[in-house]
Amino acid sequence: MDGEELALPRSRAANEKLHAMIPGGAHTYAKGDDQYPENLAPVISHGHGAHVWDVDGNRYIEYGSGLRSVSLGHAHPRVTEAARREIGRGSNFVRPSIVEAEAAERFLATVPTAEMVKFAKNGSDATTAAVRLARAVTGRPRVAICGDHPFFSVDDWFIGTTPMSAGIPAATNELTVAFPYGDLAAMEELLTRYRGEVACLVLEAAAHTEPPRGYLAGLRELADRHGCVLVFDEMITGFRWSEAGAQGLYGVVPDLSTFGKALGNGFAVSALAGRRELMEWGGLRHSGDRVFLLSTTHGAETHSLAAAMAVQTTYVEEGVTARLHALGERLAAGVRDAAASMGVGDHVVVRGRASNLVFATLDEDGQPSQRYRTLFLRRLLAGGVLAPSFVVSAALSDGDIDRTVDVVAQACAVYRKALDAADPSPWLGGRPVKPVFRRLV
Structure with a gap:
């Protein structure tokens, strides 16, 4: 995907269809298109491992998968096989x-x-x-x-x-x-x-x-x-x-x-x-x-319980929690280095336990900013990274992490320009993203 030419016409059409039939356009407010830059809210076609594809055919490295629920990666074979086995026996x-x-x-x-x-x-x-x-x-x-x-x-x-x-x-x-x-x-x-x-x-x-x-x-x-x-x-x-x-x-x-x-x-x-x-x-x-x-x-339902048993077995036998922490530590270190190298280390801030990382986007005065978050998310999407947070899944590879850090560095370079201008508006492409909990639409 070219960062300057990213367009999601099929996702835009799908979002309109979603809003016409579903209040908020999603079944979870945190998945709403108001959480993403204007006209850049991808609608997902499918996922595998740590990657998802939108209906426009773009592939993304995904973080925060399923609002932190898909910690092993999409379509994990051990989990899907356990669920499939029970579905065939009645649910x-x-x-x-x-x-x-x-x-x-x-x-x-x-x-x-x-x-x-x-x-x-x-x-x-x-x-x-x-x-x-x-x-x-x-x-x-x-x-x-x-x-x-x-x-x-x-x-x-x-x-x-x-x-x-x-x-x-x-x-x-x-x-x-x-x-x-x-x-x-x-x-x-x-x-x-x-x-x-x-x-x-x-x-x-x-x-x-x-x-x-x-x-x-x-x-x-x-x-x-x-x-x-x-x-x-x-x-x-x-x-x-x-x-x-x-x-x-x-x-x-x-x-x-x-x-x-x-x-x-x-x-x-x-x-x-x-x-x-x-x-x-x-x-x-x-x-x-x-x-x-x-x-x-x-x-x-038997298939969901079977999936849960498979998840627990996988965590225990494969040391998944330790892997999540190792991946998160690698990502956090890379993002911090990238932000510091671009002069925005005090503005793009990674927080949280390594297995549950989030990021803060701070303005010229060091205050949380939805406008700077919009800029940051827009550049991540353009680089093929779908990241409302930096919460990792065990399906991520070291190459995925390295690619993410490269995209973060590119985003931070633009962030630095916006800080120097004291105005991120030219890089927003539309209205800022919004907090989930707010009184008015």
């Missing part, structure tokens, strides 16, 4: 399949800090089930979420806290309170202020920064002392931090945790896991009030 029945028992056994062996597990299709359902369970167990109404982490669920208890809160009653919003990451004093102050009201603490154990020393253990102690349920959202950290998630890496065990994304390598499967005495509230072997924990028609 959904009027009673549980033996595959459900096998998948639960496999999951609990991979995440030994959990004692029971229930599968679903998406992360929102699993995390909302954790909140409902915590409220039932504690008899308390409030949910405390980490305000520094961007997303927990599409359901009202969380979305009401975002700028896209239209349609959610104020009374619902008032029951969710936020706390800052890494600050135990602030956490204790919140729990004291709402003494006896907070059902659970919901957070990612780690995100773009590592947890401060003693923070997670401190949260565990505070949750115990105040009678709260500690919930780790492991949608991203699951498998990417360790096969057993962040809880396996940091050695702090939550009461409940939720997994998804990498669990199915693109297949729809998520999991709510946790302590038996809590999880049994959603079962048939306790004497208290029943909790409608998770009950989904497609929650235990």
Whole structure:
């Protein structure tokens, strides 16, 4: 692809068709064409490994595959064969399949800090089930979420806290309170202020920064002392931090945790896991009030569970987590060197754990800039790199990383010109990309 002549006529037509039939033009807001430079939002035809092809025939090295879900690479043979095998045997029945028992056994062996597990299709359902369970167990109404982490669920208890809160009653919003990451004093102050009201603490154990020393253990102690349920959202950290998630890496065990994304390598499967005495509230072997924990028609489709088992086996046997970290370290070092060599090392900034890299685009004053992000994404696309983040998949080769770094260097050269001009407008090609969470279209 020629950087000066990149055009996507078929993708543009496909985007118009998508918007005509699907609100937002995509089934996930983070995949919307408003997240990409104007007229440069490729519509995907297919993918294999770490590469995808758009409907215009262009090939890209892809990062952040499937919003971090496809961590082994597209069409991974071990995973697709496992799913194909079960599809041929039927995928959904009027009673549980033996595959459900096998998948639960496999999951609990991979995440030994959990004692029971229930599968679903998406992360929102699993995390909302954790909140409902915590409220039932504690008899308390409030949910405390980490305000520094961007997303927990599409359901009202969380979305009401975002700028896209239209349609959610104020009374619902008032029951969710936020706390800052890494600050135990602030956490204790919140729990004291709402003494006896907070059902659970919901957070990612780690995100773009590592947890401060003693923070997670401190949260565990505070949750115990105040009678709260500690919930780790492991949608991203699951498998990417360790096969057993962040809880396996940091050695702090939550009461409940939720997994998804990498669990199915693109297949729809998520999991709510946790302590038996809590999880049994959603079962048939306790004497208290029943909790409608998770009950989904497609929650235990055999092909998705088979895919999840294949993913876990592959991670353990092939050391995938270590590979993700090695690839991420190589990429981060290359991008930082490229940015520094072009004089924009303080403006194109790579952040996060090596297995979960993101980048920041900063303006002349060092502030986050959607306009400079637009410039950067536009140059990456022109070079054949589709990268809303720098989150790696295990299918990337060293050659893919090297090619990416070369394209980043070219993008940084243009970035330097824009900084010197104190105006990136000539290089935007249209309106800037937009944040997902915003009040107005």
